[in-house]
Amino acid sequence: MVSLLLACTHLGALEKDVMTLTALIVVLAMCGQGNKALEYFYEMQIRGVKPDAITFVGVLVACSHAGLVDERISHFNLMSEKYGIRPSIEHYGCLVYILGRAGRIAKAEELIKNMPMALDHFVLGGLLGACRIHDNLEAAERAAQQLLELLPDNGGSYVILSNRYSSSRKWKKVKRIRELMAERNIKKPPGCILIEVDGVVHEFVKGDPSHPQSSEIYEMVDDMINR
Numbered sequence: 001m002v003s004l005l006l007a008c009t010h011l012g013a014l015e016k017d018v019m020t021l022t023a024l025i026v027v028l029a030m031c032g033q034g035n036k037a038l039e040y041f042y043e044m045q046i047r048g049v050k051p052d053a054i055t056f057v058g059v060l061v062a063c064s065h066a067g068l069v070d071e072r073i074s075h076f077n078l079m080s081e082k083y084g085i086r087p088s089i090e091h092y093g094c095l096v097y098i099l100g101r102a103g104r105i106a107k108a109e110e111l112i113k114n115m116p117m118a119l120d121h122f123v124l125g126g127l128l129g130a131c132r133i134h135d136n137l138e139a140a141e142r143a144a145q146q147l148l149e150l151l152p153d154n155g156g157s158y159v160i161l162s163n164r165y166s167s168s169r170k171w172k173k174v175k176r177i178r179e180l181m182a183e184r185n186i187k188k189p190p191g192c193i194l195i196e197v198d199g200v201v202h203e204f205v206k207g208d209p210s211h212p213q214s215s216e217i218y219e220m221v222d223d224m225i226n227r
Helices: 002-014 018-030 034-047 053-066 069-083 089-101 105-113 121-133 137-150 155-167 171-183 214-226
Strands: 192-197 200-205
Touching (some): 034 053, 089 105, 089 121, 105 121, 105 137, 121 155, 137 155
16 A cells, blocks of 8 residues: 555656646545545545546545545535535545534444445444444444345444444344344354554454464463463
């Protein structure tokens, strides 16, 4: 990612057209440098370079990383009002994500309700995650129900909703979710983490001791616990 960013920056010094500036905006946004990405977007407007749909995906992601909720709404509206770009599911997903993370759950739900296209699991998953962060059980139930209708075999949705019920001590509903998982043969996905060391990616799955260095790793963990 760093090498790509450097390449885009070098290219940007030579020719700043819509492709170059969009590449810079997207890469900077993905690297968490939201404010820097927005600087290039403002430069694009000053230069009279017309952004495209991909540009606005980068801009909306940049606003998320920079915590700019109102600015994201403004840029979302700018797409169609000034440039005639019809927002896609990706643009709506970005807006739902930042509204939810900012605690504006009702606004995010209203946006989802008025979307001109069919829902997908990324949009609903973003809303459900926000409900978990802000402990909004009622909205979580609504989002989870829609997500389960869309993807009835998605174990993660059952687990998140079950955890929300548990935190609210609604044990009957927790039991019902677990019974529903058993009826539908839904298995909870095991925890997994990827770690890169010296250019080699190591995968660790909960309860799986198949890593070739697992014995040394567990010995080190035991040593750290003892210390």
